[in-house]
Amino acid sequence: MHQTDIVVETRGRGSYEITGKVAAAVTDAGVTTGLCHVFIAHTSASLMLCENADPDVRRDLETFMADLVPDGDARFVHRAEGPDDMPAHVRSVLTQADLNIPIRNARLALGTWQGIYVWEHRRGAHRRRVIVTVQGKR
């Protein structure tokens, strides 16, 4: 069990790739066959496995989510931190706070088009903490 932190300073709503940093944690752990667990310690940002080639994919995901869970929606009572507060919680619940990715031949066994992203759901910049736990055979 090897545990490390990744800190992501977001610049507001959008997705931020962390594949390289997660891969580095796997290399540091020296595990050849196992699992790499990634966890985000927040309820208004998510982790996402997403297509990593065409940036339009992530733009379209934003469009979809913004329509599905509109900022300032009059149905929401909780708006302590503004019109994007409750939508950020809904978006988090509809996506993932943790991912587990197989390790094979000492590498993340991601598909060709899979990248790992932090998805910031708040409009403002935030400091997001991600915990990576690597386990397996050396």
Added chain:
Amino acid sequence: MHQTDIVVETRGRGSYEITGKVAAAVTDAGVTTGLCHVFIAHTSASLMLCENADPDVRRDLETFMADLVPDGDARFVHRAEGPDDMPAHVRSVLTQADLNIPIRNARLALGTWQGIYVWEHRRGAHRRRVIVTVQGKR
């Protein structure tokens, strides 16, 4: 690998916090660095990591889901157990049946605002079975 069960007797649709019971399973296992896996053995109730301070957040989540997947929706063919039967399955598929949470310093490494909840999607009371598996270094 330490495995224990948590039984949650729900009183119908809504969320029920189990953070304390999951934390107790971690303490019992005596693991200092590792992972705590939580699994719900049902397809009409979920697990959720959610903001744990303002109960309005969970009320707003109910409002959102009730609008997104309405009970008695005429599009649904499967209604063997009533108008909330198929919506409960949809809500389960859109959320999580299992969560994995890092353990650090012998504690769940949850963020300040993260609580663990069973989300009952059926209108009636149900007995829900949750399996907790703790692994790691002592």
Added chain:
Amino acid sequence: MHQTDIVVETRGRGSYEITGKVAAAVTDAGVTTGLCHVFIAHTSASLMLCENADPDVRRDLETFMADLVPDGDARFVHRAEGPDDMPAHVRSVLTQADLNIPIRNARLALGTWQGIYVWEHRRGAHRRRVIVTVQGKR
């Protein structure tokens, strides 16, 4: 840590049960108490724990998703592979790419009504690769 691959040749959009193949991987690993991790190495197909008794449940899920994320939606810019390309990515992000299931008494500790499915989101046939990682005590 025992790792094996399952290849699923889909015949286009729909769900394909793999519970038996995952259970066989658990048996082969000889683990009595542990966890079985299932991962799909794609961003346009998902894994799903779903009710396994009435096929209408999975038909209703298709109906729901087809309405929520319509093929050919004019909001989507990314359509390199056709009108079902971006919807497949959205459906993947709203569901799961990995599942972790407890093993107890050398078997998957699934609930009575839980089956494991590959959910193909593209209209055409695809070859989908699933990686199963089994860990625990013998």
